Amino acid sequence: MTEDIWNLPQRDLWGRDAAENYDASGAMSSPAVLEPTVATLAELAAGGRALEFAIGTGRVGIPLREAGVEVVGIELSPDMVTQLRTRADEHTLPVAVGSMTDTHVEGEFSLAYLVFNTISNLYTQADQVACFRNAAAHLAPGGRFVIELWVPRPQPVGSxxxxxxxxxxxxxxxxxxxxxxxxxxxxxxxxxxxxxxxxxxxPFRYVWPGELDLMAQLAGFARESRDADWAGTPFTGASRSHVSVYRLPTG
CATH class of the missing domain: 2.60.40 (Immunoglobulin-like)
Structure with missing residues (x-):
């Protein structure tokens, strides 16, 4: 891996070509994937507003809005937003263009969420902690931050x-x-x-589940739950992914 990879701006990696082909895999947008995702997020929103970090093409945000949850997005790539706009206008689903580490949108939310391993798109631990703190800054007391992430399984074979x-x-x-x-x-x-x-x-930076919990604590969250998937399968040592819910104090 050369340093050139890590010097490429994320916005360039997620340009027009990536945006237009992002939804090409039907698996990510299949009912079997989206229905439990949307149902879980709607329940966690508890009637309040939801903020999606790295909303992309609206794969999750649009069906969540259709389920009756008011959704606002933050997205670094203008090309991703352009693709989203082919399915939902600004009135239906507002999106602020910027980084999930520091972009602020108006209003208060009961839920913030970040799906499909996307916190790994932040290349440093400091930026990943900043993402947690940005989520906390948008949430009402008792608000939840949900992260979907794979479980790293590196094996000690060379560097x-x-x-x-x-x-x-x-x-x-x-x-x-x-x-x-x-x-x-x-x-x-x-x-x-x-x-x-x-x-x-x-490129990405992988995050251990325990490390993610510590990032949450630094931002003022406590872990509320951790499942292996959106359907609520129990998380075990054999799980390949997890859906972790973090919550701010209620008062």
């Missing part, structure tokens, strides 16, 4: 190694991890109908 995480039809995904920096790069290989391969990559 870096590769892990294949997906072999879906027409797609291969592989992570190359650097154990000395807690960073990695996801390599995405997508095959078109003509057999041609399109390759892209996305």
């Amino acid at each position: 870096s190694h590769a892990q294949v995480f997906s072999t879906d039809e027409g797609y291969i995904g592989m992570d190359v991890l650097d154990l000395s920096t807690q960073r990695g790069v996801s390599h995405h290989i997508r095959y078109g109908a003509d057999g041609a391969a399109r390759v892209s990559f996305s």
Whole structure:
């Protein structure tokens, strides 16, 4: 992994091409994935407003709004917002363009959430803590911050190694991890109908579940729950992902 990767602005990594192809995988937007996600978030919002960090193309925010929850988004990539606007206008789903570490939107929320491993798009522990603090700054007393994240499983084989995480039809995904920096790069290989391969990559910093809990404490949260998925499957040592709910004090 060269330093050039880490010097690329996130906004450039999530440009027009990435935005237009982001929803190409039907798996992420399937009812089996979205229905429990939306149902859980709507319940946690408890009738209040929801703020989605890194709202992207609106994969989750739009159906959550359709479920009756008022949703506001923060998104770094203008191209992602452009894609979202093909499905929802500014009145229906307002979005502020900026970083989830420090962008502020008006009003108070009962729920903030960050799905699909996206906190890992922040490359440093300090930025990830800043994300928690930004969430806390937007929430009412008793408000919740929800994070969906994979569980790292690095193996002590040299200073870096590769892990294949997906072999879906027409797609291969592989992570190359650097154990000395807690960073990695996801390599995405997508095959078109003509057999041609399109390759892209996305750098990330992986986060341990216990480390995430400490970040939450630094921002004033306490962990309320942790499940293996949106359906509420119990979290165990064998779980490959988790949905963690953090809550501010009520008073």
